[in-house]
Amino acid sequence: MYEFPHEPKKIAATIKRYERSLRKEQEDVGTISDGYGKRYLLGTLYLLLGDTPGAMKSFDWFGRTFADDGGEPFHSLSWTLALYRSGRKDEASKKLRQTMLLNLYMIPRLLDLDQERFDMWHTSNWSEKGYLDEVSPEVFRLWDAQALEWARKTYDSIECRAVRARWIEIHRLLQKEPVGLKRAQLVNESSSLQSGDS
Numbered sequence: 001m002y003e004f005p006h007e008p009k010k011i012a013a014t015i016k017r018y019e020r021s022l023r024k025e026q027e028d029v030g031t032i033s034d035g036y037g038k039r040y041l042l043g044t045l046y047l048l049l050g051d052t053p054g055a056m057k058s059f060d061w062f063g064r065t066f067a068d069d070g071g072e073p074f075h076s077l078s079w080t081l082a083l084y085r086s087g088r089k090d091e092a093s094k095k096l097r098q099t100m101l102l103n104l105y106m107i108p109r110l111l112d113l114d115q116e117r118f119d120m121w122h123t124s125n126w127s128e129k130g131y132l133d134e135v136s137p138e139v140f141r142l143w144d145a146q147a148l149e150w151a152r153k154t155y156d157s158i159e160c161r162a163v164r165a166r167w168i169e170i171h172r173l174l175q176k177e178p179v180g181l182k183r184a185q186l187v188n189e190s191s192s193l194q195s196g197d198s
Contacts (some may be wrong), residue, residue: 002041002049002134002136003136004041004044004045004136004138006196008049009050011045011048011095012049014045015045015046015049015054016185018038018041018045020040021038021044022034022038022039023033024124026032027116029097032065032066033127037072039062039065039066039075040072040074040075041075041157042062043055043056043058043059043062043075043078043079043082044075044078044090044138044142046058046082046138047078047081047142048138048142052082052085052086053086054184055078055082056082056083056086059082059083060077060078060080062075062079066072070178071098071099071102072100072102073102073103073106073126073127073131074106075133075140076095076099076102076151077099077110077139078142079095079099080092080095080096080099081142081147084147084151085147087132087139087148092150093154094196095158096156096161097160097163097186097194097196098154098194098196099114100155100160100163100164101163101167101193101194102126102127102136102194103128103131103132104118104167104168105117105125105129105131105132105165106132107151109132109140110140110143110148111151111152111155118168118172119172119175120168120171120172120174120175121171121172121175123171123181128179163193166189166193167186167190167193170186170190170193171190172190172196173186174186174187174190183188
């Protein structure tokens with residue numbers, strides 16, 4: 001479990017250290033592999049500092065630099081909050097949907113809802129229910145009552161419910177579907193749901 005610093009000076013120092021490390025890796029190697037995962041922590045660190053513009057700058061950098069990144073659930077949750085706080089509600093709704101599909105247990109945990117583990121194919125350990133125990137509760141505590149109410153309404157919307165139901169159905173089928181055309185079609189549909197294209 002990653003423990004976020006609590007004192008503003010330590011948070012700011014951690015941000016500077018991580019950004020410097022990522023810049024150095026880019027300069028030295030020409031790319032960023034970031035095996036530690038610092039890229040996933042920066043936006044949340046800015047939010048912990050109360051710096052939403054700094055968080056958005058970090059998330060925008062991430063989007064440009066790691067355009068093909070599949071996404072990490074807690075990072076995506078913080079990105080959703082930063083978009084919401086920035087008044088970018090349409091983008092925040094899309095990001096909440098993406099977060100929901102990265103880990104079906106994430107938004108229920110945020111909203112303090114019970115959610116049993118689904119009997120379906122989980123794409124990685126990041127999509128498992130147990131992954132939620134791998135991060136500090138600080139990520140959830142960033143959400144104030146107003147943001148939580150918005151998240152609840154968005155999560156309960158007809159669109160999100162339909163997307164969630166279809167995602168679960170697809171991943172239950174993928175649990176037993178062998179490699180072949182049908183599986184490829186299901187995976188493609190799953191990807192379209194994740195990206196928000198369907």
